[in-house]
Amino acid sequence: MSGGPAQIxxxxxxxxxxxAPGRGLEPVSFxxxxxxxxxxxxxxxxxxxxxxxxxxxxxxxSAGAVTVTADGRAIAPPARRSIVGFxxxxxxxxxxxxxxxxxxxxxxxxxxxxxxxxxxxxxDRVGLASRAHxxxxxxxxxxxxxxxxxxxxxxxxxILLLDxxxxxxxxxxxxxxxxxxxEQRRAGLVLLATNDExxxxxxxxxxxxxxxxxxxx
Amino acid sequence: xxxRESSSAAVWAILRKECRSEWRTRYGLNAALLxxxxxxxxxxxxxxxxxxxxxxxxxxxxMVILFAALASLxxxxxxxxxxxTLTMLRLIASPTSIALGKLLFNLLFLGLIEVxxxxxxxxxxxxxxxxxxxxxxxxxxxxTALAVTSTLVGALIAQSRERGALFAGVSFPLLMPLLLAAxxxxxxxxxxxxAAAELRLLAAYALALLAAGLLLYDHLWED
Amino acid sequence: MIARWLLFLWIAAWTVIALLWAPLVPLLGATTRxxxxxxxxxxxxxxxxxxxxxxxxxxxxxxxxxHDDHAAAAAELGLVFCIAATITGSLWAKAMxxxxxxxxxxxxxxFYLLLIYGAYLALRGSIDGEERRARLSxxxxxxxxxxxxxxxxxxxxxxxxxxxxxxxxxxxxxxMDPRIRICFYAMLIGFTGLFAWMQSLRVRxxxxxxxxxxxxxxxxxxxx
Numbered sequence: 118m119s120g121g122p123a124q125i126x127x128x129x130x131x132x133x134x135x136x137a138p139g140r141g142l143e144p145v146s147f148x149x150x151x152x153x154x155x156x157x158x159x160x161x162x163x164x165x166x167x168x169x170x171x172x173x174x175x176x177x178x179s180a181g182a183v184t185v186t187a188d189g190r191a192i193a194p195p196a197r198r199s200i201v202g203f204x205x206x207x208x209x210x211x212x213x214x215x216x217x218x219x220x221x222x223x224x225x226x227x228x229x230x231x232x233x234x235x236x237x238x239x240x241d242r243v244g245l246a247s248r249a250h251x252x253x254x255x256x257x258x259x260x261x262x263x264x265x266x267x268x269x270x271x272x273x274x275x276i277l278l279l280d281x282x283x284x285x286x287x288x289x290x291x292x293x294x295x296x297x298x299x300e301q302r303r304a305g306l307v308l309l310a311t312n313d314e315x316x317x318x319x320x321x322x323x324x325x326x327x328x329x330x331x332x333x334x
Numbered sequence: 335x336x337x338r339e340s341s342s343a344a345v346w347a348i349l350r351k352e353c354r355s356e357w358r359t360r361y362g363l364n365a366a367l368l369x370x371x372x373x374x375x376x377x378x379x380x381x382x383x384x385x386x387x388x389x390x391x392x393x394x395x396x397m398v399i400l401f402a403a404l405a406s407l408x409x410x411x412x413x414x415x416x417x418x419t420l421t422m423l424r425l426i427a428s429p430t431s432i433a434l435g436k437l438l439f440n441l442l443f444l445g446l447i448e449v450x451x452x453x454x455x456x457x458x459x460x461x462x463x464x465x466x467x468x469x470x471x472x473x474x475x476x477x478t479a480l481a482v483t484s485t486l487v488g489a490l491i492a493q494s495r496e497r498g499a500l501f502a503g504v505s506f507p508l509l510m511p512l513l514l515a516a517x518x519x520x521x522x523x524x525x526x527x528x529a530a531a532e533l534r535l536l537a538a539y540a541l542a543l544l545a546a547g548l549l550l551y552d553h554l555w556e557d
Numbered sequence: 558m559i560a561r562w563l564l565f566l567w568i569a570a571w572t573v574i575a576l577l578w579a580p581l582v583p584l585l586g587a588t589t590r591x592x593x594x595x596x597x598x599x600x601x602x603x604x605x606x607x608x609x610x611x612x613x614x615x616x617x618x619x620x621x622x623x624h625d626d627h628a629a630a631a632a633e634l635g636l637v638f639c640i641a642a643t644i645t646g647s648l649w650a651k652a653m654x655x656x657x658x659x660x661x662x663x664x665x666x667x668f669y670l671l672l673i674y675g676a677y678l679a680l681r682g683s684i685d686g687e688e689r690r691a692r693l694s695x696x697x698x699x700x701x702x703x704x705x706x707x708x709x710x711x712x713x714x715x716x717x718x719x720x721x722x723x724x725x726x727x728x729x730x731x732x733m734d735p736r737i738r739i740c741f742y743a744m745l746i747g748f749t750g751l752f753a754w755m756q757s758l759r760v761r762x763x764x765x766x767x768x769x770x771x772x773x774x775x776x777x778x779x780x781x
Contacts, residue, residue, distance in 0.1 A: 136686065137774075170557075175424060177556040179688065195428065195552070199339055203425055209418035211351070213358040225347035226426040228340040268422070486700060490693050494683035504680050507672040508700060511707040539707050546703045550696045553617055557689060 125187050125275050125306045126150040127172060129324075132181035134167050142167045144181060147324045154302040156317035157310040159326030165310035166205060168326070169278045172308065173203045187275065199227065202269035205280035206262075212254035216245055216264060219253060220271055227272050239267040244293060258285040266297060275305040282309065283316055295319060341434075344427035348435025352410070353442070363446065366406035370451045373401050374458065383460035388524035391461050392517045398455060399477070400513065402447050407484035408501040410436045411492035420492075424555055433485065433551040440481040448473060461524075468523040471533055476516035479540035483508045486547045489554050512539055564754060568747040575740035582737065591649045593740060597748035598642035602670055605635030605752060609677075613698035616691055622767075623760075625691035628698065629681060630759035634752060636674040643667050662712040669708055673701050687767075 126149065133144040142164030149155050157165045170176040171183050174197035185192045185200075192200060210219050220239060224232035240246040243263040248256065256264065262285045269277060282294045298319050301307045311317050356362055377394055384391050414420040423432050452473065455461070487505045491497055519532035572593070581589045609631035616624035646667060651657045658664060680697055684690040733741065 140774075173425065175421065175557075198425055198428075201425075205421075207418055208421055210422060211355055211417070211419055213355050214351070218354075222347055222351050223422075223426050225350075226344045226431075228343040487697075490680065490697055491683075493689065493693060494680065495685065496683040500679060500683055504676045504697070507669060507676050508704050510669055510672070511704055511711050514711050515707075535707065535710060539704070542703050542707070543700065546700055550617075550699060553692055553696055556692065557686075 128184045134178045154307040154320040156320035156323045163326035202274040203278045204265040204269040210253045217249040239271045243267045277307045280310045341431045344431035345434045352439040369405045370402035378458040385460045392521035404502045408488040411488045415492040429551040437485045465523045472519040475536040479512045482543045564750045571743040579736045579740045588652045593744045595645040598638045601638040605631045610702045613695035616695045626763045
């Protein structure tokens with residue numbers, strides 16, 4: 118985390134998103150400063166994934182906004198790519214590329230220095246080094262989940278957005294996730310969207326979304 | 335740590351990845367080549383040799399190219415959407431970089447199809463020898479305009495329900511001026527007349543659409 | 558309310574006047590009468606397109622759904638008037654020159670507009686999600702807007718036009734008799750009024766439908 122921003126904050130101002138009449142994220146506000154881990158909890162359909170996507174700059178909300186500040190400077194949604202690591206169940210990779218090729222591609226597109234180093238580091242952290250030359254198509258769902266985590270960690274972002282990181286993972290995998298969260302929260306921010314009590318227990322604060330009503334933090 | 339983004343690095347990375355993916359699977363190229371050759375064969379079989387009809391020849395050439403493009407260039411984005419890899423792309427590159435990477439790939443792809451199809455066309459239809467400079471210039475500029483339009487429309491319809499079915503219909507109005515100019519230019523070079531005006535128009539068209547696209551791609555993916 | 562009836566009366570009255578009082582253009586003979594319907598239809602086609610594209614661009618700028626409502630409504634109406642212009646034009650062509658369709662520059666242009674309208678509406682029809690539909694169709698509209706001038710450049714150079722051009726062509730052989738001119742402009746005004754009225758109706762319907770949907774979803778939400 119060396120060289121990253123000293124202070125990170127995120128704030129939601131009456132954030133809401135409407136997918137269809139009656140479906141979506143109800144207005145929610147929150148504010149979190151500095152390193153740590155925040156859990157986003159709520160029933161299915163409450164909008165946990167939606168919230169993460171808005172923070173990542175992938176989704177423009179129907180109403181309200183999320184402000185992300187690093188060292189006091191606000192980071193606009195188009196620029197969030199480089200400071201955010203995002204891992205979500207619907208994230209998919211190209212079946213015909215190998216694990217290593219996938220991460221190398223990501224490193225190249227992100228214009229990282231020492232791409233090979235970054236890739237190796239990420240693979241080691243998620244325990245995929247032995248499968249580096251296997252095609253993505255050949256990976257089990259647990260391995261794919263690890264690849265998603267590697268993808269999120271590759272560029273060592275100050276903010277980690279994890280949507281149900283433990284899905285498809287065995288006990289060893291879950292321990293891995295906990296370790297990643299523990300390391301990240303020391304100098305950076307982790308937002309963890311989950312239904313799993315074990316995962317939300319990792320956090321020191323929560324944003325609760327009550328599907329249909331929302332809960333101002 | 336926060337990295338310094340480079341658009342050209344992203345564009346180049348995406349282009350290389352597209353080429354690699356295409357090479358590994360060869361879905362698109364095989365299908366497109368087959369389609370182009372089949373269309374050509376059908377035309378040749380039905381019409382025979384047209385050595386003296388430069389107007390029909392010019393029109394048929396561009397129809398074959400158009401059909402090949404319509405059949406294959408939409409896949410660039412449709413596959414991303416269907417494979418759910420678009421989110422990953424959006425997280426590592428700006429929309430403009432993604433679009434440029436795909437555009438360059440589509441250009442290469444179309445070029446490859448033409449390298450096979452155009453000589454075959456000239457031979458099968460017993461076309462008169464073209465004046466190579468204007469002929470190739472028209473092909474190059476016309477194909478660029480075709481690729482620019484197809485990439486943009488492909489990105490649009492990839493997010494719709496109908497996808498493939500819509501691509502031809504939605505592209506065609508945008509392609510009409512281009513088609514008319516390209517056919518006239520190709521015909522002109524066979525008639526020995528200057529095609530400069532049409533070429534200028536084609537170039538302007540390609541540039542205008544490219545510029546519009548570069549402004550608009552930022553709005554394409556917001557969910 | 559009153560305005561609507563005045564509009565109808567205006568169009569009805571001027572139709573009758575045009576058919577009974579205005580003289581025939583010697584060159585066009587009995588087909589003169591089409592010009593009271595064909596040209597205003599073509600005019601509205603272009604006006605509707607401009608209106609729709611303008612609102613599409615405004616939507617991309619400001620992201621207010623009202624702009625999309627206008628863009629969509631204008632496109633639907635524009636399509637209707639475009640079809641009317643195409644058909645009346647084709648019938649006129651048959652009566653005057655013996656052929657229903659010639660790819661005469663004007664015919665090509667109107668066909669092109671028909672395609673743009675069709676493509677825009679087809680695209681809209683296939684996208685789910687109000688915001689996404691508005692955004693993507695606005696992008697398409699913006700791109701189409703860029704291509705329109707190119708067709709204007711290409712088309713006149715294609716074929717010599719047989720199209721009578723009393724309004725723009727200053728050395729055309731047809732000049733408008735003042736009585737024809739009055740009726741013509743009156744019809745132009747009438748058609749524009751018709752478009753404005755239908756447009757406002759269509760936009761209101763869209764808004765009402767949206768409110769209805771939102772209201773219907775409310776009880777389902779509260780029950781959660």
